Amino acid sequence: MIIVKDLVKIYKSKDKDICALDGVCLEIPKGQIFGVIGLSGAGKSSLVRCISSIEKPTSGEILIGGKNISKLSEKKLRTARKNIGMVFQHFNLLMNRTVFENIAFPLEIHHISRSEITSRVDELLELVGLTDKKNSYPATLSGGQKQRVGIARSLAIRPEILICDEATSALDPLTTHSILSLLKEINKKIQLTMLVITHEMSVIKDICERVAVMESGKIIEEGNVTDVFVKPKTALAKSFFEDKNLLLSHDIYSGILTGNSYVVKVNFIGDNSVDPYISNAIKKFDVDIAILAGNIQQVAGTIIGTLIIEIRGSGEKIKDTTSYFTSEGLLMEVVANDI
DSSP: OEEEEEEEEEEOOSSOOEEEEEEEEEEEOTTOEEEEEEOTTSSHHHHHHHHTTSSOOSEEEEEETTEEGGGOOHHHHHHHHTTEEEEOTTOOOOTTSOHHHHHHHHHHHTTOOHHHHHHHHHHHHHHTTOGGGTTOOGGGSOHHHHHHHHHHHHTTTOOSEEEEESTTTTSOHHHHHHHHHHHHHHHHHHOOEEEEEESOHHHHHHHOSEEEEEETTEEEEEEEHHHHHHSOOSHHHHHHHSOTTSOOOHHHHHTTOOSSEEEEEEEEEGGGGGSOHHHHHHHHHOOEEEEEEEEEEEETTEEEEEEEEEEESOHHHHHHHHHHHHHTTOEEEEEEEOO
16 A cells, blocks of 8 residues: 655755645555546656655655655665556667567666576566567567556566556557556556556546546545546546536527526436436426437446436426436536526
């Protein structure tokens, strides 16, 4: 488990001190894929550098496996760093070394025997699907293949934690999906705890179980990905998780209201996404329902459907309809109404 308590990081300069982390608190259980999302300058990189012991925090605690790594001596810290693997945005491969030699590099640093190195690297090449690229050089690889090498290298000394710092930001969407699928497979196979740092909402939706939203050095929202997706509490979380294809502007919908109607956004989650709530409501409450927009997507392994609908009828029947949706466990938000 990773526990971060009241973490503060202040960078001092001649002009003024910059507070990059302002009392950050996190708990990441063993084996979980935990995401941190935020805009540039939110403090994500400072958080990574402190957790990975590249930098020391100004104050606060970072406990990994019960040990406060922010208080360890340099010698003990070097040992602790072995438990943390890092995957970077720009791969950081050694261009004059083959794929095999890149993955072997951290093992050589730790003076592992040649036979053990060969066995471990071959095992990792199979894990990341690059056995046929064993003797290739990085210059001949695609971006996705380079990142697979980076992932294999980060796993070489069997860390307990893997930190992915914008690991897919330099990749196209199809390659991003393949890398995220690989990370999920690795997590499932070896129960590796993963901290995923990103500014991309699609990455959080695809791979993470929980998410923390960062702004100005603080965690402003945290929860299960599905909960934050359907019920964001902050403006920043809403901007990340709202579907840009679904127009939710009151001004847009208020102009098309037909009289005695509501425009509402309804989320259908999990098993609810396949039940006929709309047709049931039409029959049960004698209302007309027009579907204005909608989609269905998978968020953290859960199917979530979203519809923007206009409910037409008497005020009482509309309220009965919305009460019915709520009683059935659907999440509903009124976008516009003219009652």
